[in-house]
Amino acid sequence: MSQFFQEGPQLANQYDDDRVLQSFLRRKLPSDVFTEIEPGLRRLGERAVTDILALGDAAEAAPPRHVPYDPWGRRIDRIDVSRAWQELERISAEEGIVASAYERRHGAYSRIHQFARLYLFGASSAVYTCPLAMTDGAARILELHGDLWLRSNPLPRLTSRDPKVFWTSGQWMTERTGGSDVSGTSTIARPDNGLYRLHGTKWFTSATTSPMAMTLARIEDSSEAGRDLSLFYVETKDSSGRLQNITIQRLKDKLGTRAVPTAELTLDGTPARLIGGAGRGVRKIAALLNITRAYNACCAVGFMRRGIALARDYARKRRAFGKRLCDHPLHAETLANLQIEFEAAFHLTFRVAELMGREELGEATEQERAILRLLIPLAKLYTARQAVAHASEVLESFGGAGYVEDTGLPRLLRDAQVLSIWEGTTNVLSLDSLRAIDKEAALGPFLDDLRSRIEVVKAADLLPQVQRIREAGRRIEICYQHGLKEGVDYLQAGARAFAFSLARTYTAALLLEHAAWSLANGGDTRPKMTAQRWCARELAPLIEPNASYRRLSSDLATDG
Numbered sequence: 135m136s137q138f139f140q141e142g143p144q145l146a147n148q149y150d151d152d153r154v155l156q157s158f159l160r161r162k163l164p165s166d167v168f169t170e171i172e173p174g175l176r177r178l179g180e181r182a183v184t185d186i187l188a189l190g191d192a193a194e195a196a197p198p199r200h201v202p203y204d205p206w207g208r209r210i211d212r213i214d215v216s217r218a219w220q221e222l223e224r225i226s227a228e229e230g231i232v233a234s235a236y237e238r239r240h241g242a243y244s245r246i247h248q249f250a251r252l253y254l255f256g257a258s259s260a261v262y263t264c265p266l267a268m269t270d271g272a273a274r275i276l277e278l279h280g281d282l283w284l285r286s287n288p289l290p291r292l293t294s295r296d297p298k299v300f301w302t303s304g305q306w307m308t309e310r311t312g313g314s315d316v317s318g319t320s321t322i323a324r325p326d327n328g329l330y331r332l333h334g335t336k337w338f339t340s341a342t343t344s345p346m347a348m349t350l351a352r353i354e355d356s357s358e359a360g361r362d363l364s365l366f367y368v369e370t371k372d373s374s375g376r377l378q379n380i381t382i383q384r385l386k387d388k389l390g391t392r393a394v395p396t397a398e399l400t401l402d403g404t405p406a407r408l409i410g411g412a413g414r415g416v417r418k419i420a421a422l423l424n425i426t427r428a429y430n431a432c433c434a435v436g437f438m439r440r441g442i443a444l445a446r447d448y449a450r451k452r453r454a455f456g457k458r459l460c461d462h463p464l465h466a467e468t469l470a471n472l473q474i475e476f477e478a479a480f481h482l483t484f485r486v487a488e489l490m491g492r493e494e495l496g497e498a499t500e501q502e503r504a505i506l507r508l509l510i511p512l513a514k515l516y517t518a519r520q521a522v523a524h525a526s527e528v529l530e531s532f533g534g535a536g537y538v539e540d541t542g543l544p545r546l547l548r549d550a551q552v553l554s555i556w557e558g559t560t561n562v563l564s565l566d567s568l569r570a571i572d573k574e575a576a577l578g579p580f581l582d583d584l585r586s587r588i589e590v591v592k593a594a595d596l597l598p599q600v601q602r603i604r605e606a607g608r609r610i611e612i613c614y615q616h617g618l619k620e621g622v623d624y625l626q627a628g629a630r631a632f633a634f635s636l637a638r639t640y641t642a643a644l645l646l647e648h649a650a651w652s653l654a655n656g657g658d659t660r661p662k663m664t665a666q667r668w669c670a671r672e673l674a675p676l677i678e679p680n681a682s683y684r685r686l687s688s689d690l691a692t693d694g
């Protein structure tokens with residue numbers, strides 16, 4: 135009988151092991167900021183493979199449970215979450231995963247610092263990042279639109295490092311009529327003594343154990359603002375811990391994110407406080423969605439980095455055909471491509487963090503604000519699709535073991551799949567990118583920014599890539615101008631290809647910029663290889679969906 139047993143993959147300190155994160159931070163942060171934050175990142179990088187990882191695994195193994203009735207038949211609607219899930223809440227407060235953005239100790243760099251922490255924490259946390267994303271988004275809304283009471287009461291809780299004070303927040307937008315299209319929202323808000331009472335059904339509510347939530351409802355009156363959706367603040371429980379006229383219908387049985395409680399709720403007289411006056415609720419909640427979408431991108435990058443770390447370690451141990459997997463040229467090619475995808479997603483996402491920090495501190499120029507408006511949907515949609523494909527390849531790189539539950543690997547794929555669905559699907563965000571271009575005139579500043587980034591690249595062996603990016607930028611511009619003439623159906627049909635083209639070309643510029651810096655600062659040639667290989671791909675896979683093209687698509691879509 136064979137005495138061979140395969141060694142499983144091991145994870146090293148996730149900060150020390152991550153050259154991409156380290157070199158980005160060295161480039162972007164003033165040296166005193168980098169020196170100050172590095173020990174904390176190293177410590178978190180260690181926790182990510184020790185206690186946080188163990189808690190994440192334990193939370194995944196003990197998913198939340200809905201207890202509708204007490205033993206005597208009274209409706210109680212309790213959601214029991216594991217001890218590990220509660221510990222993850224405590225740790226995320228203490229580690230300041232949300233707080234570090236709002237303390238603003240490092241001015242506009244605080245978002246970069248916070249995203250580095252989120253990135254290290256996320257992949258080990260059993261998607262505790264979901265409640266944290268909504269918490270951060272809620273904090274931003276309250277900063278921007280909250281009255282004095284909201285800014286003095288819930289806001290300090292959302293941004294606290296003290297686990298006894300810290301609150302997470304839910305975000306209840308999706309109803310049965312739609313998550314992408316919330317215009318069919320049927321929840322109504324009845325005025326009640328200066329506050330409101332909500333009546334309606336919320337179809338997807340994650341982090342349902344959170345003490346508070348942001349939600350949309352239509353005020354029951356005849357004024358114009360009342361007909362529009364308004365934004366509300368809800369506390370889920372009263373002072374005695376009872377749900378405030380909320381019935382939990384059931385927890386969703388989901389493909390992934392299994393530790394996250396996601397429930398269907400009925401509200402029947404739930405007290406709520408209006409945020410920022412009546413109406414314009416969708417516009418106001420956009421501030422929250424910007425944050426949750428940026429978190430989504432950061433988590434996508436975190437998953438990709440975790441996948442490549444595991445696959446790389448395994449490839450050094452597993453032998454086939456007489457040598458280690460990593461010594462087979464084709465397997466090395468596979469891993470190299472995984473690394474390139476990850477680096478690309480990393481730079482795109484952290485560019486978003488950089489601009490968010492500047493915007494929140496009031497330091498962003500008008501052009502930067504327009505770029506950020508476009509970059510958020512692009513980064514969310516593109517990195518989410520990358521993360522799904524990446525996780526699939528990571529699983530395959532383990533052979534059969536990648537398909538076996540107790541290796542923990544299938545979870546990578548299950549959890550990645552949600553990234554392209556919640557917070558806006560790929561299509562919905564592709565259309566949102568068009569809106570950003572139309573309403574905020576974002577394409578000009580975006581392409582100018584792209585060009586200014588590659589202008590600094592002078593290394594001779596990167597000049598062909600500079601040229602390719604310039605050409606892709608030109609094709610994008612022409613395609614959009616042509617689309618404007620062709621009309622809205624043309625633009626919409628091509629929106630996904632257009633968004634991918636923007637994301638890939640902008641990422642190429644970021645990679646090239648980082649490659650040039652790396653060559654000039656220490657001579658690391660790996661970013662150059664990444665940039666060259668990224669640019670060798672099709673940067674702008676645009677399509678020309680004219681009327682006959684669309685007719686054919688419609689036939690294929692409807693008749694098969």
Ligand SMILES: Cc1cc2nc3c(=O)[nH]c(=O)nc-3n(C[C@H](O)[C@H](O)[C@H](O)COP(=O)(O)OP(=O)(O)OC[C@H]3O[C@@H](n4cnc5c(N)ncnc54)[C@H](O)[C@@H]3O)c2cc1C
Binds near residue numbers: 313396557562
């Ligand atoms: C695990 C999980 C947790 C969630 N948690 C929450 C939560 O906490 N709070 C919350 O509010 N929601 C939550 N959601 C809901 C999520 O945000 C929605 O599912 C998502 O926004 C999509 O909405 P939908 O399900 O109604 O799909 P639909 O809007 O019906 O979309 C179906 C398909 O049609 C496409 N589509 C829609 N409109 C267009 C268009 N105009 N052009 C082209 N294609 C289009 C979409 O891309 C999609 O592929 C959660 C979802 C999941 C899976």
